[in-house]
Every structure is written in structure tokens, then in C-alpha cells.
Amino acid sequence: MASAQRWSVRTLRERMDSMLYERTALSQKPDALIAQELAALQGTERMSPSLAMRDPYILDFLALRDTWQEADLEAAIIREMESFLLELGAGFSFVARQKRIQIDGDDFHLDLLFYNRKLRRLVAVELKVGEFKAAYKRQMELYLRWLDRYEREPEEASPLGIILCTGKKSEQIELLELDKSGIHVAEYLTTLPPRAVLGERLQQATERARLQIAQRKTGNE
Numbered sequence: 523m524a525s526a527q528r529w530s531v532r533t534l535r536e537r538m539d540s541m542l543y544e545r546t547a548l549s550q551k552p553d554a555l556i557a558q559e560l561a562a563l564q565g566t567e568r569m570s571p572s573l574a575m576r577d578p579y580i581l582d583f584l585a586l587r588d589t590w591q592e593a594d595l596e597a598a599i600i601r602e603m604e605s606f607l608l609e610l611g612a613g614f615s616f617v618a619r620q621k622r623i624q625i626d627g628d629d630f631h632l633d634l635l636f637y638n639r640k641l642r643r644l645v646a647v648e649l650k651v652g653e654f655k656a657a658y659k660r661q662m663e664l665y666l667r668w669l670d671r672y673e674r675e676p677e678e679a680s681p682l683g684i685i686l687c688t689g690k691k692s693e694q695i696e697l698l699e700l701d702k703s704g705i706h707v708a709e710y711l712t713t714l715p716p717r718a719v720l721g722e723r724l725q726q727a728t729e730r731a732r733l734q735i736a737q738r739k740t741g742n743e
Contacts (some may be wrong), residue, residue: 571682572640577708579609579686586712591609595631596620597647603700613640623647623668632665644669644681652690658697686710 583605584598589616600619607614616637621632635645646665650658662683669681683705695707 532576540607555712571706572596573703575682575684575706575708577706579708579710581606581609581710581712583609584712590651592633592649592651595651598636599649610636613638615639617644617653623665625629625664625668630665635669637735641679641682642677643679645679646672646683648683648685650685650687654687654691656698658685658687659700659703659705659706663703666704671741680704682706711713 570590584595586594586598590598596619601628603616607616609689615638617635617637618632619634621635623632632646636645636647637643638645645660646662646669648658648662648665662685666681666683674681681704683703685705685707687707687709690707690709700707
């Protein structure tokens with residue numbers, strides 16, 4: 523990819539720092555990820571939620587042990603906030619931990635709240651241990667609507683939500699149409715697979731992308 527796109531040394535280093543190699547190998551939609559990265563670098567796409575959000579998030583710097591609870595994950599993120607902000611991507615700044623949300627006399631607490639300067643909107647983050655559940659959508663929608671009503675400034679766009687899980691159920695996520703609610707579901711990894719596995723997956727993704735490009739060229743001729 524670096525050779526084909528004629529990346530500078532600086533650009534290549536930036537892609538390495540963002541772990542593009544690992545993300546592409548681990549992504550469930552590697553072709554889309556490659557296309558996003560190229561569009562962003564070539565300036566053909568403005569910053570959008572789809573470009574700002576990642577999947578998976580690699581949280582190996584948290585040094586979590588074999589078992590942990592959501593509270594342990596949150597505490598580790600707060601402890602390593604600088605690294606977590608870098609992992610979230612460009613433009614993120616920390617706003618609050620356990621943001622109190624009061625509705626009809628009931629108290630709710632949003633795990634983490636961020637602001638993204640490039641998107642100009644609040645970003646709510648909920649941390650989950652285990653696979654994604656449909657009930658998480660309702661919870662996040664409630665938080666986002668409260669933030670939209672009480673916390674959003676006039677010049678800002680509507681808040682977005684990120685639900686971080688250790689596993690995803692793709693068909694449920696697709697049927698729930700979470701993107702229409704401004705909700706992004708992503709996996710997080712506390713350790714990386716062996717380099718050989720990453721290399722194999724990346725090679726497969728690259729081959730699929732190359733075939734798709736060839737088919738498009740053939741179709742346009």
C-alpha cells in the first residue's frame with residue numbers, strides 16, 4: 523500500500539504509529555478500512571464519524587490481567603488516559619468519568635465522556651465486558667438524547683456513542699441499524715495475536731482489495 527500510494531516516510535511512520543497493519547489484519551471489513559485510510563490521506567473525504575471511529579481498539583497498554591470487570595477496565599483507562607486518547611484517534615479530549623445523568627429522579631452514570639474537535643460533537647463511551655447485547659442500544663440512545671438536550675452547545679453536532687465490547691454479534695448490530703442512532707460498536711483487544719497471524723490476515727485482506735480494484739477497472743473499460 524505504501525509503495526502503490528507513494529507515501530512519504532512521514533506518512534508511513536504515521537500509519538505505523540496508528541497500527542494500520544494490525545487494524546487491517548484484525549478488521550472484519552478490511553477492504554473498507556483500506557479505502558477509508560486512502561480517502562482520508564488523499565483528502566477526498568472530510569472527517570466523518572465513520573473515519574473517526576476505529577474497530578478494533580487495541581488496549582494492550584492497559585496491562586489488564588486474565589480476568590477483569592468493567593470497573594477495572596475504566597480505572598485502567600483513566601490511569602492511562604494519554605495512551606487511550608491516542609488510541610481513540612485524532613481530535614479527542616477527555617470531559618468526564620461516570621457522568622451523572624438524572625432522568626425522572628433516577629440516576630444513571632455514563633462511563634466516559636469525550637469531545638472531538640474535528641467532529642465538533644460530544645462522544646459518549648460505554649465499556650462492556652463480554653459480547654454486545656441489544657439492550658446496550660437502548661441504554662446508549664437514552665444517554666445520547668439526554669446529552670443532546672442538556673449538554674450540546676448550539677454550534678455542535680449531535681452527540682455520538684461508542685460501545686466497547688470484547689465481542690460483537692454482527693447480524694444483531696446490522697439489524698438494529700445502530701448507525702442511524704449515531705452509535706458505533708467496536709471490539710477492544712487487551713493483547714495482540716501473534717505477528718504471524720496478523721501477517722496472514724493482512725495478506726488475505728490485501729488480495730481481496732486487489733481483486734476488487736481489478737474488477738472495478740474491468741467494469742469501467
